[in-house]
Amino acid sequence: MQRVEDPTLLRGLARFADDLPTPPHACHAAFLRSPIAHGEIRAMDTATAEAMPGVLAVITGVEMQAHSMSFITGVKVDAPQYALAIDRVRYVGEPVAMVLAQDRYLAEDALDAIVVDYQPLTPVIDPVVAAGAAALILHPGAGSNVLHDRTFRYGDPAAAFASAAHTVEATYRYPRNSCTPIECFCVIADFDPGSESFEIMANFQGPYTLHTIMARALRVPGNRLRLKTPPHSGGSYGVKQAVFPYVVALGVGARIAGRPVKWLEDRLEHLTAATSSTNRVTTLKAALDEGGRILALDYDQLEDCGAFLRAPEPATLYRMHGNMTGAYAIDNLAIHNRVVVTNKTPTGLMRGFGGPQIYFPLERLLDKAAANLGLDPLELRRRNLVPAEAMPHRTAPGALLDSGDYARSVDRAVQEGGLAELKACRDAARAEGRLFGIGYAVVVEPSISNMGYITTLLSPEQRARAGPKNGALATATVAFDPSGAISVAVSSVPQGQGHRTVLAQVVADVFGMDPLEVAVFTEHDTGKDPWTIASGNYSSRFAGAVAGATHTAALRLRERLTLIAAADLNVPPEQVRYGDGRIFAQGNPDNSLPLGRSAAKAHWSPLSIPEGAGAGLRETAFWNMPELAEPDEGDRINSSGAYGFIFDFCGVEVDPDTFAVRIDKYVTMHDAGRLLNPMLANGQIRGGFAQGLGAALLEELAYDPDGGFQTGTLADYLAPTVMEIPELTILHDQSPSPFTPLGAKGLGEGNCMSTPVCIANAVSDALGRELRTLPLTRSRLAELMLGEEPPSTLSSTDPVPGTLTKGGDGHALQGQGSTIVPASPDEVWSILLDEGKLAAVIPGCHVLSMTGENTYRADVTLGVGPVKGRFVATVGLRDLDPPHALRLIGSAAGPLGTSQGEGLVSLFETPEGTRVEYSYTVRISGKVAAVGGRMIDGAARALINQFFKRLVSQSGGARAEEVDGAATTLLARLLSWLGLAK
């Protein structure tokens, strides 16, 4: 069946959030964001911005705090968080002010006019460092950067390790990445002062637990925050959960401005500050017996949630809690969980949520274990799979694996996917000396999250005090209108997965009608439509829970319609049949009615319908899973309602010159219970696979060690294009879930869990190296594989003068060089210490004023080529040793970002004048670093060159060409160095 969603989308007629009408008096918001990772806000000057044309208001953190409350989280700590930073910024991109203006263009003009004075603090970036005793604490009230620390024991892991024939251990780092929907966040907020209530449209995707948090932050009861979602959404994959702080920001904006406010996030904002997967450092140990049976696992997980623990975090850490033993029968398990805050963007929902962070270490470690035992990696896995007879199987940490025959699925995939041929291929390639490898991944994919899983983080005593949280309530409404037409309304907030198509199909099947005649409404309004705390589009709950609830509602409605129709057809209800859009009598199809006729009767002649049919043909079903109990006193938790099974294998070849990874073959086997719609299922698998492949090879939200964000454009954050996605072989097994109404389980997230590690295992096999982190970029693999770099045979081993190298700590730009200035050291010295002459030497300097002894403030325009920005710079001259040496310290701040630098300048007398030797360190952060990382080294070098060029000309030098234009000289230099110049 083709999708009912498609014609509207294909014709460009769909209404996405940014397409919805706004009233003419609506204004537009833009956010000023922190250019630095960590710092105190000493002062903010918004006066110029407020006076600019079209600007209605500039809202700062202080006002935000006055109009809202801190967002609550599942972990009780004193670390308040508002929609705007108050007095401290904690990540690059953190909103510090919100401008409201007539349009977005004017709003952005005003952003450039706001001046913020930051006092930088030491950035805390690496989670291991952040958790250490010496780290600066991000939230002083919390007393530590570790906001959560718990250990769990299931079975007797200590004894299992003590008695094990083999143990294996390794530490892995899962990076930050994001599924980056092509549509960014969008919010339109309005406030009604009369009723003190908010009406806010956002392309939010749930979970609706966050509704409570938003309403509380806006200081209204839930019924005064009417949250609506648009008819169409441009993808989410979990990401659009993170729009919620902006819902609050815009709500407050609308309240202050007294008009509707709209905000459309741009791509730079999205990549920098929307959300991220958690990055996690995991040390995993396994104990195995002689035969390769896994006796115990021991996880030490350090979860980096960024600058704030933002709801629903630390859910990434607990979503998989019940199935931390993977697809394996393992009786003993130890888990040590810590959550740490660092100066990075707060994390949130992401397709595969918590999965890749578990399976990357687990499935990597199994390869290592197999190697240690001399076993084939697939054989080791086979020996440990949960056996089919054991289903449903209760895992050690409490998951109830509902159905599946894992061994059968693996065998089928090996057969049908052609593993033997792939192995032959590998052997042949290796015989030719090529780098070819095969990787496997076995994954259990949970779906339908238990609302109580997050409470596993509490101790049993804390849970007892807080009261139980459990279940996964889903709701759906099916109704006939007076014309006899049928409609379905759900609160699943689809983001492209085809929910309308599936629900139309489910309902049409119940009523024996054409799915195209079923209208499905998925836009949602918390003020009017049924919803539950568990509503929303997450944890793959649609197929199992929402479709199931819809099916239940449709069945109930049919029961009632059957009573009406039986009377109309004059047959007993048991003989009423449905088909081809009609209702007919069993055995006598001529005795029939159009489906809608009897249905309409419930509206038009309620007095004439039979007893028991009830009035109004509308059914709202709520569906829950009794299996989803709260955690027990032993901390066992059935964290999800259903568990699919995935087995992937792939073959890769690595280019020995470029280290490019080519996927030769990729096979993915899924058992997600009953398939509701194979075409849509495969579409989900392919989409998840593409994102998993991106996470394996390309995608990272990258930070430098100072917390500078480096991947602010889609040219830097590398989502795969059509060229990077290989053929995919999809296989299905179907073991219906006994616990979901239709036997279906989620399947859209699985490849985000399995594919990254499957590819990593194959690359590791190809290269014969351990791989401990992702993505496997070409450069990263090269660094792993390349031995000592062959030295240059040229006599000079100096780098080309003026080039930059990364510093010893691997991040700040460092450089050195020297130049000849045709003046005596005393003359050069006097230039550097003369206010007027210094102004002429500093590139792009408009005004220079002395603000203290040997300390200056300058307004400068800096840039290279067309890139230019105004900065306020401070320059200090220190450690003066006239006329021999001094130290320059400086910083610059402007709309393009901030930088801090330090340089040493030494003067030596020579026959031609003075040789000026310099070395410097520069750290650059903010927009220019996020979008121009490729260029920053060169730009810094160009500016330093400008400085010395000007110094030379100030000294009356005619030798400006010496330092002019790195390029011309570079080109010439290269040739002459090589002795090859013509």
Add this chain to the structure above:
Amino acid sequence: MKPAAFDYARPDNLDEALALLADRGAGARICAGGQSLGAMMNMRLATPDILIDIAGLQELKAIAIMDGVLEVGAAVTQDELWRWPELADRQPLLAQMLPWIGHYQTRQRGTVCGSLAHADPSSELPLALALLAGDVVLRSQRGRRVVGAGDFQTGMMATAVAADEMIVAARFPLAQPGSTSAFHEVAQRHGDFAIVAVAAVGNENGVRLGVGGVADVPGVIDLTWPVADTTLNDFAWALGGADDQHATARYRRQLVRRIGKRVIEEVSDALS
């Protein structure tokens, strides 16, 4: 992500454009395709006072051959040059390199000369110009001058074009009989800026190798047969390179050695 305000001028002829440049100089930017400049303006990395749109100037739309040189006007798009029927014969290296620039959609708007003016160290056309030892024709009200590739690109995103000047054409020498060329690029994804781009032109006497993406400007070297690995290694070191989030300097140098060798072998194979 919206550009700062600017005046927009669409001159009817080159003289009008030059007059505007003379008048507005440093605050003006020429816009032909705007595929690099537009993105930078949207991000407010570039905030010119005035944009002078030359895309419609007929006098800049010519692709012509004169005196053994292929001259490409400043309003000719990358796609138009690629589709020019004689290209593969007259200058096969350009025909090989053009499809690597950005994407179908940006090549149809982005111009050959605009890419030179942008002078991105990783982009293909500056490498082609340097390798082929082409020239750039500049005009201003002060007159006309022809600048050789070696003097044209002065640094990363920096060129010899003065504030009142603009590029009116680029000149690429035609392929010589008996010579052959090869090109290879390594990028993270198809269409991304090159981590390293390597091109070579050779004949029986020797081979000229050009590398983009490592140094601030394309590096070019003339080599005689046979080319020793140590020479490539020395060249790689001389280019230096810097680390960024996409690649380390060491990986870039390794690509110079290995891809350089591949490309040189391709040339020598084609010659023999």
Add this chain to the structure above:
Amino acid sequence: MRYLEAGKRHRVRFALNGRAVEGEAEPRLLLSDFLRQHLGAFGTHVGCEHGSCGACTVRLDGKAVRSCLLYAVQIDGKAVATVEGLAKPDGLNPLQAALRKHHGLQCGFCTPGILMSLSQLRDEEPNADEARIRDVLSGHICRCTGYHGIVQAALDVFGKD
């Protein structure tokens, strides 16, 4: 010479999907914003505003280009085609129908841009092979589909003449 001052609105007349339309735009107004916000042609989507995602692709005088890298004032007197102009009154055009058939879209946000690129390719190179199709599609990022259905749809339509 046309000289348009910053901060002022200037008349822009052009053909949108074959119909003459006009509006007013400041020089800095992006074509993508002009189409969407001023003319209500919401079919063209915006995903990055820096030329990388392809969602905003429209055809300008027949050529598929990024509307986020064009200014409204630049299209004065020209012809712009957007996704809204593709479908026949009696239904989807062959590319649209093929995308539907092969499940080449999920959220559909990237789809209009992809359709505009493929529609130019179909007009100019109706027998384009898979390599060429992929080259053209590589200028678009789709986060939902993994591209499989898009390529299949194109293969279904190209090479049939």
